[in-house]
Amino acid sequence: MVKETEPSIPEKAFILQALKEGYRLDCRNKIEFRNIEINLGREFGHAEVQLGSTRVFAKVSCEVTRPYEGRPTEGILVLNTEMSPMAIPSLEPGRPSEDEVLASRIIEKALKRSDAIDTEGLCIIAGEKVWTIRIDIHFLDHDGNIVDAACIAALTALSHFRRPDVTVVGTDVTIHSLESRNPVPLTIHHMPICVTFAFFDNGNLFVVDPLHREEQVREGDMTLTINSYQEICAISKAGGIPLELKTIVECSEIAASKVENITALIKAALKQDAQKRFVHYQI
Amino acid sequence: MTTDSIRPIDISYSLLTRVDGSAKFSAGNSTVLCSVTGPADVRIRDEKLDKATLDVIVRPAVGVAATKETSLAYILRTTFETVILLSHHPRTQIQVVAQIISDDGSIISHLINATTMALLDAGVPMKAVVVGVGSLVDDKGRISIDPTADEVEKAVSTHNFAFDSVSLAVLYSESTGVFTEEQVKSDTHDLW
Numbered sequence: 001m002v003k004e005t006e007p008s009i010p011e012k013a014f015i016l017q018a019l020k021e022g023y024r025l026d027c028r029n030k031i032e033f034r035n036i037e038i039n040l041g042r043e044f045g046h047a048e049v050q051l052g053s054t055r056v057f058a059k060v061s062c063e064v065t066r067p068y069e070g071r072p073t074e075g076i077l078v079l080n081t082e083m084s085p086m087a088i089p090s091l092e093p094g095r096p097s098e099d100e101v102l103a104s105r106i107i108e109k110a111l112k113r114s115d116a117i118d119t120e121g122l123c124i125i126a127g128e129k130v131w132t133i134r135i136d137i138h139f140l141d142h143d144g145n146i147v148d149a150a151c152i153a154a155l156t157a158l159s160h161f162r163r164p165d166v167t168v169v170g171t172d173v174t175i176h177s178l179e180s181r182n183p184v185p186l187t188i189h190h191m192p193i194c195v196t197f198a199f200f201d202n203g204n205l206f207v208v209d210p211l212h213r214e215e216q217v218r219e220g221d222m223t224l225t226i227n228s229y230q231e232i233c234a235i236s237k238a239g240g241i242p243l244e245l246k247t248i249v250e251c252s253e254i255a256a257s258k259v260e261n262i263t264a265l266i267k268a269a270l271k272q273d274a275q276k277r278f279v280h281y282q283i
Numbered sequence: 284m285t286t287d288s289i290r291p292i293d294i295s296y297s298l299l300t301r302v303d304g305s306a307k308f309s310a311g312n313s314t315v316l317c318s319v320t321g322p323a324d325v326r327i328r329d330e331k332l333d334k335a336t337l338d339v340i341v342r343p344a345v346g347v348a349a350t351k352e353t354s355l356a357y358i359l360r361t362t363f364e365t366v367i368l369l370s371h372h373p374r375t376q377i378q379v380v381a382q383i384i385s386d387d388g389s390i391i392s393h394l395i396n397a398t399t400m401a402l403l404d405a406g407v408p409m410k411a412v413v414v415g416v417g418s419l420v421d422d423k424g425r426i427s428i429d430p431t432a433d434e435v436e437k438a439v440s441t442h443n444f445a446f447d448s449v450s451l452a453v454l455y456s457e458s459t460g461v462f463t464e465e466q467v468k469s470d471t472h473d474l475w
Contacts, residue, residue: 002323042312043385053300057316057384061345084342086318086380089302093340136345138382140316141299 004090012217019205025213026052031254033209036262038156038269044183045161049153051209055141058153060133060161064175067123067130075122076132079108081150087142100139103147106236107137110151110192110225114233117158118187124166124173131163133186144212147223151194156266160273161186190227192234193262195255197222203243208254222248224255228263287473289416289429296404302380304405308397310429312387317397319405321377329376334369338378341394344385355391356381359398362445362455368408377407388431389417395445395455411449416474418442420462426470442470 007015015025024030034052041047045060067074081104085091096104111117122131135157137150162183165176198210198218207214210221220240225233232252237243290311299305302318309315322335329336339360341352359379367377379401381394395415402409418428419438427434435441440460447454458467 002320041385046385048384055299057382059344080347082342082347084340084380084382085320085378086299086302086305086316086382089320089323089378134345138342138344140382141301143300 002089004088007213007216011213015213015217016200019200019207024207025211028209030206031208031258033258033261036152036265038152038265040156040160040269040273044178045157047153047157047160049149049156051145051149051152052211053141053143054145054149055139056146056149056153057138057140058150058157059136059138060157061136062131062133062161062163064124064129064173065132067127072127073123073130074119075130077112077117077119078132078134079104079111079137079154080134081107081137081139083139083142083146087139087146099146102238103150106147106194106223106225106234107150107154109234109236110194111135111154111158114190114192114225114227116155116188116190116192116227118189121187124168125171128171129173133158133161133163142212144210144215145196148194148196148209151192151225152262152266155188155191155193156269158186159188159191159266159270190229190231191263191266192225192227193259194223194225195258197224197251197255199241199243199247203241203247206247206251208258222251224252226252226255226259228259230256230259287426287428290431294400296400302405304401304403304407306397306400306404307384308393308400309384310389310393311431312385313390313393313431314384315381315390315393315397316384317379317381317394317401319377319379319398319401319407321405321407322372322375323378325374325376330374333373335367335372335375335377337364337367337369338376339363339398340378340380342380342382344383355394358391358455358457359394362395362413363398363402365454366409366411366413366447367402368410371408386432388433388435389429389443391415391443391457392417392429392445411447413445413447413454415443415445415455418444418470418474420460420466420470424466426466426473428474440466442467444471444474446474 037050039048083100165181199220222237304319339356341356392415419430419441440462442458445455
């Protein structure tokens with residue numbers, strides 16, 4: 001149990017003063033993301049994302065289950081996020097911190113409530129059998145802005161995932177193994193991507209993609225979830241300082257432009273992986 | 284197919300920023316990421332007056348930690364407790380978190396290897412370096428080491444070992460299935 005170290009008063013003053021003069025701890029521009037690196041695994045639905053030194057790993061898996069009573073024709077999407085002392089050494093295992101619960105809710109809103117994944121396509125026999133898609137998000141290293149990193153990891157893993165093909169004859173269901181038949185990708189309607197802002201100095205100053213140190217001295221934060229069609233899917237602002245309307249509009253414009261870059265990065269990573277698999281298949 | 288060598292190994296060090304030591308160990312499609320924090324503060328109820336407390340957490344890639352992970356954590360803890368010089372840091376805690384990234388057989392041996400690397404990276408004093416190896420005996424009585432998940436399915440018996448680099452003694456050994464005394468002896472001897 002390592003105690004979490006709060007930044008000292010001079011350190012706080014330094015970060016704030018530097019921000020006022022337009023500098024950040026890692027020499028970034030205020031509206032610049034850290035370097036995003038996406039690695040896909042050999043298995044389907046396996047993505048590791050590095051956002052600077054923040055590291056998140058997402059794994060998608062599936063199984064056949066009974067649908068919910070009220071929604072007999074819809075598949076189920078389950079999201080599980082877990083933070084361990086690997087990411088935050090001060091964390092007590094088994095007891096989720098407030099930050100973690102909040103992060104988990106934001107990601108859930110982004111992926112489930114915005115209907116990003118087509119759940120009706122996951123139905124095998126109405127009222128009897130549907131696919132349950134499970135997304136496990138593991139936070140490996142926390143250097144600020146875990147929400148954005150987790151969102152990118154989850155979306156990449158979902159796009160990379162392939163479920164086994166099924167044939168239904170009457171009520172007989174055959175699940176074909178990944179080797180015997182080409183597995184099927186999930187239907188993804190749109191990619192809602194989170195962009196997090198941190199606010200300082202009564203809302204006069206804000207930065208994109210805050211570092212852990214910046215998160216510790218921030219006065220408020222806001223996460224905008226936007227897709228590549230420039231549609232806002234969710235805005236999460238849990239407390240903190242009140243923001244002016246024009247700040248929010250300004251933030252959403254910045255976020256929209258970031259989302260475009262991030263979507264392109266995800267698509268490039270997926271394309272590269274597909275090419276690698278194709279070459280491997282040919283050999 | 285029998286193999287007498289481990290799958291291609293890939294190791295990276297010091298990947299994580301907020302822990303004292305970390306390592307990623309992969310052999311073929313089995314990958315484990317391990318982190319070590321300590322010696323650090325210990326919870327009062329875990330405090331030992333004469334030595335450090337070793338806490339091990341194993342986390343699965345899919346789902347939440349259950350009985351299997353608790354048992355893996357127990358194996359890791361008891362294996363490493365004898366090797367780490369815990370008495371050098373009384374009343375502290377050394378925490379090991381092992382995250383399974385993908386499991387394609389012989390996961391326990393890779394957990395052991397990743398933990399050794401992370402402990403070395405963290406600079407935790409140890410008597411020796413621990414190395415884990417998994418192996419199996421197939422229906423024709425052939426021994427192969429570092430089996431994949433598919434190979435394990437078809438095995439008659441599986442044997443996992445951990446050795447200490449100084450005395451070359453067996454620190455941990457676990458066998459399942461049907462096997463003879465000679466097979467284990469020759470298996471242990473081969474791996475050693």
